[in-house]
Structures are given as C-alpha cells and as structure tokens.
Amino acid sequence: MVTNDATVLRIKHDVLYEVAKLAWEGELEEKKSDIPYKIIPGPQAQFRCCIYKEREIIRQRVRLAEGKCPKGMDSRNVVQVINAACEECPIASYVVTDNCRKCMGKACQNSCHFGAISMNETRAHIDPNKCKECGKCAQACPYNAIAHLERPCKKVCPVDAITYDEYGVCVIDEKKCIQCGACIHSCPFGAIGSKTFMVDIIRLIKAGKKVVAMVAPAVEGQFGSNITTASWKNALKKTGFSDMIEVALGGDMTAAAEAEEWAKAYKEGKKMTTSCCPAFVNMIKQYYPMLLDHMSTTVSPMCGVSRMIKAEDPEAITVFIGPCTAKKSESLDLNITGNADYVLTIGEVRAMMRAKGIELEPAENTEQDGSVFGKRFGNGGGVAGAVIQCLKEMGENTDINVMKCSGGAECKKALLLLKVGKLPADFIEGMVCTGGCVGGPSRHKTEMEFKKDRDTLIAAADGREVHENLKNYPMDKFSMHR
Structure with missing residues (x-):
C-alpha cells in the first residue's frame, strides 16, 4: 500500500485541479460524478482494498473541494474528516510487542488497576475494551515491551479535539477544534481535509465581479527567490x-x-496578547474566555486589508491567499465586519491557476505594498518585532518583555500563566503554527526549505518605516479594531 506524503498530496491536488477545471468550464454539476472514475480508472485498486473505496474517497474529496461536508452533514467546521479514508490506524493505544518475555514478575499485569492485562501462551495481552490508556503498564515493563501507539492526528492536535467512534474512525469535536489544521497533513492516509471556496470564487470571477486577491506575507519565498509578489500579481490577474x-x-x-x-496597556500595568493568529484567537475564546479582556482588539492583517479595499469599493469581493486553514474560520466569523469574503490556501489557488494553464513566472518587484516589518509578520516573532518598531517610531518605551509563543503547546502554557497571574512577560505573541505563519499547514515548502529565498526577497524591499509606509494608504476611512 502506497501511503507516502507525496501520494496523498498528489491525489488531493488532482481533485482540486479537476474540480477547478470543471468550474471554469461551467460543467461542474454535470460532470463532477465522473471525477472519481477519471482519477481511479481501475480495474485494480492502487492504494486501498478495492477501487470502490478509492472512488468513494475521491467523491468525498470532491464535496470538500465544493465547500461541502464530505458526508452531506450540516457543519460550519472548516476542518473535516473524510470517513471513507480513515480506517487503517490501530484502535488500541497500548499494545504488547515481541519484546515481551512473559516474565514471572508480571509487572505490567500488577500495575493495571482495570484488569485489562492477561497472559496468553507466549506473552501478555491488553484488552482494548478494558484499557483506560493510563500508561502504567508501559512504565512498569522492565523490557519496554509495551508501545504507546498514538495516532498522528490525535498526537498533533494542540487542544485534544480528536477522538474516535466505535469503529475507530476519527471524530473532531467541533466545540474544541480551533481550526488550526495541524491534523490535516499529519494523517498518512489523507483522511482529514478542509472545505475550499474555489467554486464560489470561480463563479464570482466568471460573473464579472471585482474579486481582489490578498496574498499573505508567508507566501514570499515558497517558490524560489525569483517568484516575487509581482509574479503572483501577474498570475492572479491572468486567472481573473x-x-x-x-x-x-x-x-x-x-x-x-x-x-x-500596547503603549496604553504597558502604562496601566495590563498584560495583553496579540490577535492576528485566528487559531490563537479561537484558543482564547474557547478555552480561556476569562482572558478576552487581555486580547488585543486590533483586527488581523487580512481583515485590515479587506476593510481598506471595501472602504474604497463596497462591492469588491476580497480573497485571502496563504498557508493558513484557520483563516477560513476567521472569514466565516459573522462578528467581524468587513473581513475577507473567502480564503484560499496556496494549493487551492494554484489548482485554479493550473486549470486555466497559468503558472507563476519570474518577475522583478517594481513596487511593494508592505514594509520589511510587515513582510516579517509571517515569521515567529515578526508581529512583536513590527509592534516594537512602531513603538520606537512613536517615541514610546520599547524596553518591554514579550513572550513569543511558537506552537500550540507554548501558546497554552503562556495563556495558563496569564490566567493564574504568573506571566513573567508584559505581552504574549501567540502563533499556533510552529515557526509562525510560514509553518502553516498548507505551506508549499517547509520553513527551512524556503527560509533563504524568503530572506532574500524580504531583504530586497526598501527600508521604509511602518508609519511612513502607511501614509500612502487611506487609514482614516476604516477602523482597525473589532
């Protein structure tokens, strides 16, 4: 069975491409049922037990690409489980390996308070129906013969939002999920995905609407140092x-x-958190609501640009493009006015482009919208760096202590310290993705793979200060607060 990441990604992008192509041609409704047969022609199964299961998985992926739930259920959650693909992970969390010597001491059996361990002819056996997954047996075994088999999706979830049903199929608790998307690319079977808005956007473009793309700073460098923001602008305009x-x-x-x-809060002795990472904001709202008063009221960069565009043209449709899944949930938040209408990941927008035969081509940047500090917003520590730069430009105190959190675990630790009144820092920069937005779940390359190219592109930007750069834009026509 071929289950490597490249195969999973290829199938995912093949589906996105086919859906986008049919949407551009105006034939999606009539021909979408043909996609599973085109991608899985048969007669032999390629990855699963049979072609019928493989085709069902493709059918559910097509629904996700349309912005629907895979199984037709009503759910506002962006992150969804493709049930037909979730089947091969072990249900038992603790299993006895061949290292077991069936020793006379029976340390594992004696340590279990639930009667889950018995002895067969050759080794110990753990009854999954009785096991409470406490791990005492694994700790007690002198031969390290008991392995903890934690599913990849559950392991990476920073908020324990993943459980399993009676058949071992992954279940996402929507009340706990912060939409970070960490689980999506951790699954070796591609059994978790996110809804896309490609079809809606293609229809709006074809209808002649003014659809404006907003490209995240984290995109710079992902396709080499010669693919600049000008490259993206040219390609996106050709796309429509x-x-x-x-x-x-x-x-x-x-x-x-x-x-x-921050300047006002520091003078008042009040500690604050950033508010630009939507997964971090979701974490505060769902797990630490008592800290909402400490969260910045400033909207995200995505929302700020969207409000600026809509202030100039209320009929404009704004589309954010980046490596973030949680941004999709932010765009669906009805409590934030003027936000992006739609969000596309890098892979989704490239599927739209390729379906029209358009590729990113090298181009020299003749003008850039953001300062160096704004471009670094996608890096871990970049938000704090930009804010401190602004404090410097304002003549305010910059000798402040910022706890820069990279990853869900660090974010949770910082918020817990703030909750109990023991946070040593003045401010928290919260980024649920490790490394910041550049480590987003839908990135094209890993942070280390494109760091050099990204640094090269950012270094090429001019040295404008933040406030100097903002003089070129109508900041008085819209609000930057919730």
Whole structure:
C-alpha cells in the first residue's frame, strides 16, 4: 500500500485541479460524478482494498473541494474528516510487542488497576475494551515491551479535539477544534481535509465581479527567490482576479494599531496578547474566555486589508491567499465586519491557476505594498518585532518583555500563566503554527526549505518605516479594531 506524503498530496491536488477545471468550464454539476472514475480508472485498486473505496474517497474529496461536508452533514467546521479514508490506524493505544518475555514478575499485569492485562501462551495481552490508556503498564515493563501507539492526528492536535467512534474512525469535536489544521497533513492516509471556496470564487470571477486577491506575507519565498509578489500579481490577474494587494501592508496596519494598545496597556500595568493568529484567537475564546479582556482588539492583517479595499469599493469581493486553514474560520466569523469574503490556501489557488494553464513566472518587484516589518509578520516573532518598531517610531518605551509563543503547546502554557497571574512577560505573541505563519499547514515548502529565498526577497524591499509606509494608504476611512 502506497501511503507516502507525496501520494496523498498528489491525489488531493488532482481533485482540486479537476474540480477547478470543471468550474471554469461551467460543467461542474454535470460532470463532477465522473471525477472519481477519471482519477481511479481501475480495474485494480492502487492504494486501498478495492477501487470502490478509492472512488468513494475521491467523491468525498470532491464535496470538500465544493465547500461541502464530505458526508452531506450540516457543519460550519472548516476542518473535516473524510470517513471513507480513515480506517487503517490501530484502535488500541497500548499494545504488547515481541519484546515481551512473559516474565514471572508480571509487572505490567500488577500495575493495571482495570484488569485489562492477561497472559496468553507466549506473552501478555491488553484488552482494548478494558484499557483506560493510563500508561502504567508501559512504565512498569522492565523490557519496554509495551508501545504507546498514538495516532498522528490525535498526537498533533494542540487542544485534544480528536477522538474516535466505535469503529475507530476519527471524530473532531467541533466545540474544541480551533481550526488550526495541524491534523490535516499529519494523517498518512489523507483522511482529514478542509472545505475550499474555489467554486464560489470561480463563479464570482466568471460573473464579472471585482474579486481582489490578498496574498499573505508567508507566501514570499515558497517558490524560489525569483517568484516575487509581482509574479503572483501577474498570475492572479491572468486567472481573473481584478487586482492583488500584499497582506504585508495589513501587517503594517495591525502593528501600528496594536502598538497604540500596547503603549496604553504597558502604562496601566495590563498584560495583553496579540490577535492576528485566528487559531490563537479561537484558543482564547474557547478555552480561556476569562482572558478576552487581555486580547488585543486590533483586527488581523487580512481583515485590515479587506476593510481598506471595501472602504474604497463596497462591492469588491476580497480573497485571502496563504498557508493558513484557520483563516477560513476567521472569514466565516459573522462578528467581524468587513473581513475577507473567502480564503484560499496556496494549493487551492494554484489548482485554479493550473486549470486555466497559468503558472507563476519570474518577475522583478517594481513596487511593494508592505514594509520589511510587515513582510516579517509571517515569521515567529515578526508581529512583536513590527509592534516594537512602531513603538520606537512613536517615541514610546520599547524596553518591554514579550513572550513569543511558537506552537500550540507554548501558546497554552503562556495563556495558563496569564490566567493564574504568573506571566513573567508584559505581552504574549501567540502563533499556533510552529515557526509562525510560514509553518502553516498548507505551506508549499517547509520553513527551512524556503527560509533563504524568503530572506532574500524580504531583504530586497526598501527600508521604509511602518508609519511612513502607511501614509500612502487611506487609514482614516476604516477602523482597525473589532
């Protein structure tokens, strides 16, 4: 069975491409049922037990690509389980390996308080129906013969939102899920995905609407040092978007607004958190609601740019493009006015482009929307760096202590310290993805793979200060606060 990441990604992108192609041609409704047969022609199964299961998985992926739930259920959760693909992971969490010597001491059996361990002819056996997964047996075994087999999706979830039904199929608790998408690419069977809005956006473009793309700072460098923001702008305009604006500009906007909040809070002795990472915001809302008063009221860079565009043209449709899944949930939050209408991951927008025969081509940047500080917003520590730069430009104190959290575990630790009144820092920069937005679940390359190219592109930007850069934009026509 071939289950490597490249295979999973190929199938995912093949489905996105086929759906986008049919949507551009206006034949999606008539021909979408043919996609499973085109991708899985048969007669032999390629990855699963039979072609019928493989085709059912493709059918459920097509529904996700349409922005629907895989099984037709009503759910606002962006992250969804493709049930037909979730089947091969072991149900038991603790299993006895061949290292077991069936020793006379029976340390594992004696340590179990639930009667889950028995002895067969050759080794110990754990009854999964009785096992409470406490791990005492694994700790007690002198031969390390008991392995903890934690499913990849459950292991990476920072908020324990994943459980399993009676058949061992993954279940996402939507009340706990913060939509970070960490589980999506951890699954070796591609059994978790996110809804896409490609079809809606294609229909709006075909209808002649003014659809403006907003490209995240974290996209720079993912396709080499010669693929610049100008490359993206050219390709997106060929695809049908009316225009493209760098969300690095939004980074400048957010940094300037947040700096004012930080300066005031610091003087009052109040500790604050950032609010630009939607997964971090979801974490605070769902797990630490008592800390909402400490969260910055400044909107995200995505929302700031969207509000600017809509202030100039209320009929414009705004589409954010980046490596973040949680941004999709932010765009669906009805409590934030003027936010992006739709969100596309890098893979989704490239499927739209390839379906029209358009590729990213090298181009020299002649003008850029964001400052260097706004461009670094996608890096871990980049938000704090931009805010401190703004405090410096404002003549405010910059000798402040910022706890820069990279990853869900660090975010949870910082929020817990703030909750109990023991946070040593003045402010928290919360980024649920390790390394910041550049480590987002839908990135094209890993952070280390494109770091050099990204640094090269950012270094090529001019040295404008944040407030100097913002003078070129109508900041007085919209609000940067919730």
